[in-house]
Amino acid sequence: MANGTTTVEQEEEYTPPPPERVGEEPGSLTQIVQEMVYTVDHKKLGLMYLGSGLVFFVVAGIMATLIRIQLFFPNSKFLEPDVFNRFFTMHGTAMIFLVAMPWVFGFANYLVPLMIGTRDMAFPRLNAFGFWVFLFSGLFLFSSYFTAPGLYNAGSAPNVGWFAYSPLTAKAFSKGHSTDYWTLSLLLNGIGSIATAVNILVTVFCLRCKGMTLGKMPLLVWMFLVTAFLVVIAMPPFSACQIMLILDRYLDANFFDTQAGGSAVLWAHFFWIFGHPEVYILVLPAFAIASEVIPVFSRKPIFGYPIMVAATVSIAFISLGVWAHHMFTVGMTSVGNTFFAISTMIIAVPTGIKIFNWLGTMYGGKIRLELPMLFCIGFLFQFLIAGLTGVMLAVTPFDWQLSDSYFVVAHFHYVILGGIVFCLFAGFYYWYPKAFGKMLDVKLGLWHFWLFFIGFHLTFDPQHFAGFLGMPRRIFTYEAGRGWEIWNQISTIGVFFQGASILFFVVNLIYSYIKGKEAGDDPWDAWTLEWATTSPPPEYNFDRIPEVRSRRPLWDAKHPEDPDWKFE
């Protein structure tokens, strides 16, 4: 170790130590809870990430449903304005930091060590730390509903929007403690995210099995590597924001206090320096899942592997220089506007390359329309539209018209729900058999897919038109006769389709666990290392650390007469 290198022995034997069991017989509730609290296993932590993300997803989804019900009729009195503000703040914050991020880290945790052929993450205890910090940051945020009233009784949950623009968060305008809950819980959440990201980086760099050079890693691992790099670079600015806000609120500092020479715009800059890379932190894992699912269900290796990697890396770099396209309306110089408009349009190029590569993979392939593939095709279709509205919003004068309108709401829900969440669902269907050894039920899955697909389009397609007609985001109600009613009403109806589809999904997860068809080790006839072990994998993942020669090690194993490594 002193020479700074780790040597992986070729024939590493491993006998797992007998698990220490304290308490009652295996399978009891105490046992399960104890196991969850004690575990440092990357697979269990991954599933815990995914499970707790799902709980927050349902809670934040219910908030969205209530928001949509309020907007069904003009002049509606269903929700109080204050309650409405809290709901959209908590919905946004929870969906980004307590749903999308843990799902990303859940997939990373579960899959990266399996795919690079190792037994755990580089720092298993740091991994557990990251999970528990995330979970308690979420519980802390939601506990604000019960504990935040504080002074003046002006508290309850945060109500400053998910990007919490200054000076709304200043002590003078946000009395009580609701904003403190927001800022502290996200500071905590950021620490957990950075810890997990460092862990992923170290795991990928230092624990790949023999023969897996960087150029032979599965694309999923590549994209999670780049994601983790982005988290490490882009999360600290967000933590810095929170520290500054805490200093402003508690020590009367002047970072964002305009009257003392501070600047409210600085908050916006700092927030979006984090906020835009965050979009790519979420979307690159979605690309990662698509890059594994599409080849397997097209029965072809991925088209243009090196270009995919290059596109991923360039997306990450460009994404660090586009943040101010969220801020065209604050009145920057025309040089600033032009720079950020052009950089935003440029980022569409590597993203477009990816879409063409996925289409190139499907082209001429023997496509199997299984559930993961269905979700990925939905993703391709919706992400394309999301990208196109993104390029529209990058045009500065166009953005001046539509910034903070429902057009923007429709755009980013297309990205996050239509793009990212569709892929994450594909991931759930694709790897559930690996995690639990049972197939997810196809019939329930089809209900889930079609209801979600229809519901998604019913909800978010009309919002583009509401935006064109001038409906601003975050208004709690609107007057009749502006032409907004019909779009809002279609949108609200769509939400119930989505809600029903999520019900099918959750039922499917439980039903298939109990009654699902046995999956076997390799139900999809796939090519990456996670399918080479049993389903579910043992705690030590592999009996012996594997050794690979190509990007599709399992293909080589199944087709010794025609292995990939001869051609790579």
Place this chain on the structure above:
Amino acid sequence: MSAEKLASLHVGHPTGFVNDPTDGTGPWVLPSQRKVGVICLILTESALFVIFVVAYVYYMGKSLNPPFPRDVIPFPTKTPWLASFALFGSSFTIVYAEKMMHKLDRKGFLIWWGITMALGAYFVFYSATEWYELIYHEGLTISVNVFGTTFYSLVGLHLSHVIVGLILLSIIFVLTLFGKIPEDHIEHTEMISWYWHFVDGIWVVVLTLVYFISARY
């Protein structure tokens, strides 16, 4: 492919994806986890500092009311020359400590490591007296103007890193004082010195920006 057939293709099998171990490719060497981990930590900490540095630059000369930097930290009279010298010097003494560690010279290691700690501690002590002076005599607090806000947050962020570094250094010092230099922990100690170098490197930026460049505003 059935589970049985897959199992037969499992690792180690000649037709499996684990190829012949006698293929002459040599041992599989990857970088040390510890080093990559600390590099990532330094990367993420740097990103944190960048934002505070940007905030400092953005607000340079924008204070609406005194005390201004030119009054309270004028160049070169109020520049922390000796403290900076001590901190930069500690980056050299820690290298000597590491050399002693590689030679397994416990006494030499303790001496150089102790000097490093003393230099770091002097830096913290100097900062404490400087802050006392600024707060009680010059009236510069974090809330008085944007200079106070950005000065204390940037210098304070660095200072907090020096203190964390000192705690890490003292843990190693105490463990070595009451024990020995365990050979398999040499890399752990090296990593602490990397962190210490990083803290020093940040001070180059902070010193230049705060005490050299902004001192005339």
